[in-house]
Amino acid sequence: MTSLAVENDPYILPTPGPNSPVVLSQWISSGNKHPNALYSASVWPLAPLIDNPSTSLVKISWKHCPAALLGQVKLPVWTMINGRLRPTYLQNQGVSARARTSAEDMRDTTYEWMRLARWLHERRISSLGNCTEDVWRAYISERWQDGVSRGHAEKICARLTDLWAFDQLGARPAGIARPPWEAEGVDDFLPAADGSAGGENSKEPLDPQVLGPLLVWAIRLVDDFADDILAAWTERQRMFTAAAANRASRESWAALEQLLLPRIRSGDGLPTVQSHGQRKFARTYVSALTGTSPNQIGRFIEQHQLATLAREQPGPCPLQVPVTGRIDGNPWRENMDFDEVAELMRHLGTAAAVICLYLTGMRPQEVQGLRSGCCPDPEPGADGTPGRHLIHSWHYKNVTDDDGNHISAGEEREVPWVAITPVVNAIRVLERMVPEGEFLLSSAHHDFTAQRSHLGVLKNGALNTRIRDFAAWANREAAAQGLTGQAIPEDPHGAIGTARFRRSLAWHIARRPGGLVALAIQYGHMRTVLDARTSSGYGSRSRTGIHSVLDVETALAAADTAAKLRDQVAAGEKISGPASRRALNAAATTLRFLGRIVPKTFAKKAAAFLARDGVVLFDNPDALLICAFKHDNALCEPGPGATAPRQYDCRPGCGNAVRTDTHARQLRERADEIDQLAAAAPGPNGRRLRANADRLRETAANHEATAQPAKAIA
Incomplete structure (x- = not known):
């Protein structure tokens, strides 16, 4: 089949072998003395194609091409070096299109193809034949995220189209799909004039298998566990205040001995907390329980070598607050723990943010700009029926003054958002976490560990990190609770980020998937x-x-x-x-x-x-x-x-x-x-x-x- 194709079609090249030259002799001028290389080499010099003394002698290094795709990428590159694009193809590529380009352009085109190969390899796509139209769309959108000018993006699209074209000119084509911009026009695939990647539609929606359990755990924290977590946080803060105010007394020393000496002698767990990667004695917790002063705690630790024992005999720090949350009818915790509360508060805030990001349709900036009181309880209608909850938010995108100047502070949205029940519950939880009138995602009030005086609100990077940490916590909790079916898998299209929720909402409304995403009726409304x-x-x-x-x-x-x-x-x-x-x-x-x-x-x-x-x-x-x-x-x-x-x-x-x-x-x-x-x-x-x-x-x-x-x- 190969020989017939080569004989009958002058544009199709035979398959090279390991000892085939990188540049065929017909493309090397008689005066060019630069060394050639073999097809199997790890570096391909393109100097045999260069006769201009002022041009740098470029080469192609294959070290950054993934091994699984190396042979598949090498073949169309060799075809590009030694072949010509068909005239019928060039007719549709514009006046600047050439059957053969310069050595420098070949090198740049090859590295663009290598970049695609690395992206495919990262997603476990091991064949260029699996580069379908769907894959093209995903890749080209991500390609612009690093900031690419519109003109350069158009050139990149042309180089990627050449991969499809040269693949067809080999005796063993991989079967790469035609890039969709060839049929639909490249303009719709290019970034904005400022080099941005476009709007929400350029973001891949979250996979339903990811979003389902993520939403389940977010709603579970807000609806079922929030009261326990907030009560534990209040108790933890009370204990910090009490410990700081304690004064030394004989009674407090006796209480300290009564609490700890039996545990030291029996080898039972001591109250400990995690700090800087190590288990350490829970000074504040024990001080609040016993009424001891910081000096008394310090002396007791030194006398009984508790710094060492805490690592050898770590134990919990149960709080005296009731546990009301349930999973499948059973309490989700035996006790709320002093050491875990800060992490749980962080995850609770993240869970509420996920719900707001996903189930409102707001852009991340609007969610970040919400303040306590933004969603008041509605007045009942004239017939006594409850009214809809409305979210009064500020928006920032394309907000200008009368002279067309950008207003960085934004403005209140004329038309409020309608809030469904999970969103109202999430806002109510966030309102319990921040002072009245404060941003719901205030950085200062969501720093539960160090409680530093940050300005502003949690930024996208911080939220993305927290969402990743929340998913990891939910997976640990699912394993501990025997709910392996509710684990959150890795999203096949990358990290779960704030910018993907808005598009995901529209995707799920349009498609109404089943499974763990159980809000189909609410989507319909x-x-x-x-x-x-x-x-x-x-x-x-x-x-x-x-x-x-x-x-x-x-x-x-x-x-x-x-x-x-x-x-x-x-x-x-x-x-x-x-x-x-x-x-x-x-x-x-x-x-x-x-x-x-x-x-x-x-x-x-x-x-x-x-x-x-x-x-x-x-x-x-x-x-x-x-x-x-x-x-x-x-x-x-x-x-x-x-x-x-x-x-x-x-x-x-x-x-x-x-x-x-x-x-x-x-x-x-x-x-x-x-x-x-x-x-x-x-x-x-x-x-x-x-x-x-x-x-x-x-x-x-x-x-x-x-x-x-x-x-x-x-």
């Missing part, structure tokens, strides 16, 4: 609020607010649904439902939007995509159907101007419903699962469950009786 876009825009002063992020995720989810339906009918599946013909037309005409990293300009395209009433498809894994959303047909009663259904309120008999054979199979599988539950349920509950299972089977049977192949419907 948030979509209703977001789709309202009241006044100048909910949570926004412009079209680039949270709704643009939501539009992007909804459009990507809808495109995925269309692609999946297209693949299913191509595989021979039948479909049923009143909207079958519309759904097939939509599936046939919807473009594939592969990947989750998208440029910020995609938001306009996404809004236009969703505005096509009647031809946008929404997957509903709870109802086991596809909604070909047409506003006037929808029984879920979407609000005026809504471009998506209320998926949490999907109703039987809707004219937008479509089902496939896969849905019918899933209906029967769910019915079987419900029957198993019914067998273990008491009489009335069991009957209701069996009736539900029967309805699911009836729905599956209706599909099977009415379903048709795509050709028959079209």
Whole structure:
């Protein structure tokens, strides 16, 4: 096959061997005497290509290319050195494109490809053939994060496209996917003119398997453990105050001996705390318990060599506060510990911040700018129904004065945010951690160990560190509590950072995943609020607010649904439902939007995509159907101007419903699962469950009786 390809296509080069020259002889001028190298060498000199005496003699060093991808990168580089790009390819690359470039440009292009190889290797991608469109999007977004000018970014995109082009010119192509900017236009993939990487859409949303347990532990700390932690912190602070005020007395010395001498003699654990990586005697704790002064504690430690014994006989420092928090009905701690409280307070603040970052739609700057009192309890309505909690926040992005000057201090947002219950609970906990009117994430009041007088609020770097530490603590706690299924795995797209939560909210609203993320109904209500876009825009002063992020995720989810339906009918599946013909037309005409990293300009395209009433498809894994959303047909009663259904309120008999054979199979599988539950349920509950299972089977049977192949419907 290789020989035929080489004979019939002059642009395809034969596969080099270990002893093949790096530069083939036809590209070396007769007067060039610079040494060549072999393909197997670790350094490739490009001097044989250089005849200009004023040009530096460049070379390619392979030491920074990961071994797993070395051979795969070397081949297209060798092809670039010795081959030519096709004229048909060059026609679409602009007037500056060349079939062959300079040696210096080849070196720079090679190092750009090596950089990609290192990024792939870090993500355990061991084949260039796995460089799919999705991977391209993720890489190019991260590539701009170090700060790249728009012009240089365009050149980088061209070099990466050349990797795809030269891969095809080798006798053994790796099968690299065509970069998406070649089909969609490079402008949408470039950073802003100032070199920034773009807006929220350029951030990879958090993986559901990561965000689910992270949110579970955050809500658990805020809702279930906060009272215990805050009470323990109050007691700890009281003990510090008491210890500092103690005066020496015979009674306090006697109390000290009564507490510690039996433990010293028996070898039982002594009260200790962790300090600078070592277990040390808990001076303050013991002083507060016994009423002893610092001098008395010091003398006792010296007399009984407690500094050494503390390391040999470490023990807890239980606090006399009740433990009310439960996990699966059991207390989460036997006692709250004096030494652990500061760490728990730190994690509690982080948990509350995670909830606010994720479940509001705010940018990190807005969450950091929230103050105590920002979310007052609402007045009841005229009919006595409770009103919505609103968060009054300050925003900072693009805030200017009348002359167009940037206002660093920001301004209060005209349209407040609507707070769902977990957010209200998180704010209430943070309000208990800081003084009235103070920033909820005040640096000074969240330094629980040293309690230094920091200015301002916790910055993104500090929050990112705390989130990482919180995840590590949650994993230790999950193991200790026997909840290994609630451990937080590593995110495949990198560290959990504050900038990723906003995009993640939109992603989960649009896709409503199951599993540990158990707020689907609340997500649905948030979509209703977001789709309202009241006044100048909910949570926004412009079209680039949270709704643009939501539009992007909804459009990507809808495109995925269309692609999946297209693949299913191509595989021979039948479909049923009143909207079958519309759904097939939509599936046939919807473009594939592969990947989750998208440029910020995609938001306009996404809004236009969703505005096509009647031809946008929404997957509903709870109802086991596809909604070909047409506003006037929808029984879920979407609000005026809504471009998506209320998926949490999907109703039987809707004219937008479509089902496939896969849905019918899933209906029967769910019915079987419900029957198993019914067998273990008491009489009335069991009957209701069996009736539900029967309805699911009836729905599956209706599909099977009415379903048709795509050709028959079209």
